Amino acid sequence: MARPGGRSARVQASVHAAVRELTSEVGRDALTVPMIAQRAGVTPSTIYRRWGDLQELMSDVAVERLRPDTAPKDLGDLVSDLTAWAEQFFDEMASPAGRAYIRDALLGDPDGSNAGQCSAYAAEQIDVILTRATERGENAPDTEAVIDHVVAPLMYRILFRPDGLDASYARRLVATAVAPSHKGPPPTA
Amino acid sequence: MARPGGRSARVQASVHAAVRELTSEVGRDALTVPMIAQRAGVTPSTIYRRWGDLQELMSDVAVERLRPDTAPKDLGDLVSDLTAWAEQFFDEMASPAGRAYIRDALLGDPDGSNAGQCSAYAAEQIDVILTRATERGENAPDTEAVIDHVVAPLMYRILFRPDGLDASYARRLVATAVAPSHKGPPPTA
DNA sequence: CGACTAGACGCAATAACTTTGCTTTAAGCT
DNA sequence: AGCTTAAAGCAAAGTTATTGCGTCTAGTCG
Numbered sequence: 001m002a003r004p005g006g007r008s009a010r011v012q013a014s015v016h017a018a019v020r021e022l023t024s025e026v027g028r029d030a031l032t033v034p035m036i037a038q039r040a041g042v043t044p045s046t047i048y049r050r051w052g053d054l055q056e057l058m059s060d061v062a063v064e065r066l067r068p069d070t071a072p073k074d075l076g077d078l079v080s081d082l083t084a085w086a087e088q089f090f091d092e093m094a095s096p097a098g099r100a101y102i103r104d105a106l107l108g109d110p111d112g113s114n115a116g117q118c119s120a121y122a123a124e125q126i127d128v129i130l131t132r133a134t135e136r137g138e139n140a141p142d143t144e145a146v147i148d149h150v151v152a153p154l155m156y157r158i159l160f161r162p163d164g165l166d167a168s169y170a171r172r173l174v175a176t177a178v179a180p181s182h183k184g185p186p187p188t189a
Numbered sequence: 190m191a192r193p194g195g196r197s198a199r200v201q202a203s204v205h206a207a208v209r210e211l212t213s214e215v216g217r218d219a220l221t222v223p224m225i226a227q228r229a230g231v232t233p234s235t236i237y238r239r240w241g242d243l244q245e246l247m248s249d250v251a252v253e254r255l256r257p258d259t260a261p262k263d264l265g266d267l268v269s270d271l272t273a274w275a276e277q278f279f280d281e282m283a284s285p286a287g288r289a290y291i292r293d294a295l296l297g298d299p300d301g302s303n304a305g306q307c308s309a310y311a312a313e314q315i316d317v318i319l320t321r322a323t324e325r326g327e328n329a330p331d332t333e334a335v336i337d338h339v340v341a342p343l344m345y346r347i348l349f350r351p352d353g354l355d356a357s358y359a360r361r362l363v364a365t366a367v368a369p370s371h372k373g374p375p376p377t378a
Numbered sequence: 379c380g381a382c383t384a385g386a387c388g389c390a391a392t393a394a395c396t397t398t399g400c401t402t403t404a405a406g407c408t
Numbered sequence: 409a410g411c412t413t414a415a416a417g418c419a420a421a422g423t424t425a426t427t428g429c430g431t432c433t434a435g436t437c438g
Contacts, residue, residue: 007387008434048425106295152346155345159304159348160307161308162301221394223395234419235416
């Protein structure tokens with residue numbers, strides 16, 4: 001039986017807050033379950049029973065922090081909207097903190113649901129932008145195409161080749177994804 | 190001073206072998222440093238001193254297993270070569286074992302060098318294929334373009350959205366990456 | 379409104395893992 | 409062959425992870 005409110009909710013909030021505080025105080029790599037438990041005013045066994053281990057807890061916190069808090073800005077046309085979104089996405093994800101969150105989200109994630117959630121967040125934001133463009137009468141690519149041509153290359157390079165990466169790469173990806181050809185449906189999963 | 194041969198090499202080989210054996214016997218998630226040490230005929234402190242912790246050891250082993258062992262096949266033309274390579278890459282990476290290796294490689298990797306190595310392996314293989322195509326007189330895309338349009342989408346979906354993914358997706362990615370437009374230089378990092 | 383039920387937490391003992399100082403081995407060099 | 413020193417072994421100390429059991433409380437039913 002789920003217990004959305006009450007004591008359980010307080011414990012969860014308290015533990016999440018403790019993780020955020022301690023991450024900024026001592027750094028992500030120095031965190032331990034007992035340390036988090038003490039800060040949260042909880043016993044370690046509570047955390048172990050509820051989250052399993054440190055990685056799963058961090059994964060849980062990471063997904064929460066990677067959730068976008070605002071709708072993408074409306075700048076009047078598709079290219080501007082998508083470029084602005086991609087730049088912001090890049091800035092958040094490519095920072096040391098962002099990379100750590102992504103890795104945590106991927107890591108302590110036995111069934112892949114947390115990673116899937118992150119991807120879903122991005123897809124939702126893109127969907128908003130593309131729907132808006134379509135309503136304006138612009139001809140917009142498919143959401144999956146934007147994921148393949150913009151999100152995936154960004155993520156790949158952030159995770160596997162972080163060197164020499166900057167926001168201009170994100171802009172170029174958007175430009176080539178939106179501009180050329182692509183009349184036939186692009187590859188879809 | 191580096192000690193490439195001798196006892197250190199034997200210990201490394203023995204530990205790596207122990208990891209591989211135990212992974213298939215008890216599963217990746219049940220591994221512990223003391224367990225590996227015992228199987229390898231080594232004391233736990235040796236592993237802790239040399240690799241730091243279990244994650245870094247797993248990352249080390251993962252990179253070794255992700256190294257391609259053969260040059261890509263030569264089937265006579267660019268599309269065939271790249272398609273065959275992408276299918277094989279997909280099969281290896283999308284399997285449960287492959288996903289586990291990728292995650293391990295990303296995980297215990299403080300400076301990102303292991304992940305970079307994985308990406309370099311793929312880039313090398315692609316380079317061989319593209320060079321061959323150019324020598325045949327075919328006009329081939331840039332290595333970076335193939336990474337953006339084929340490797341990155343594959344990896345992104347394997348890591349973030351493993352559901353409903355199959356080899357035909359890899360084929361479609363190659364088809365759209367090689368075939369259309371792309372006269373101007375595609376986005377590069 | 380009050381008793382009941384079951385999931386979640388606290389506590390404490392136990393077990394397992396990690397770290398560390400010191401000693402011993404053996405690879406590479408002269 | 410002898411020397412030097414990185415790396416491994418050993419063992420004690422410290423920390424973290426697991427687990428059984430009693431208690432509390434949110435949600436439910438009478």
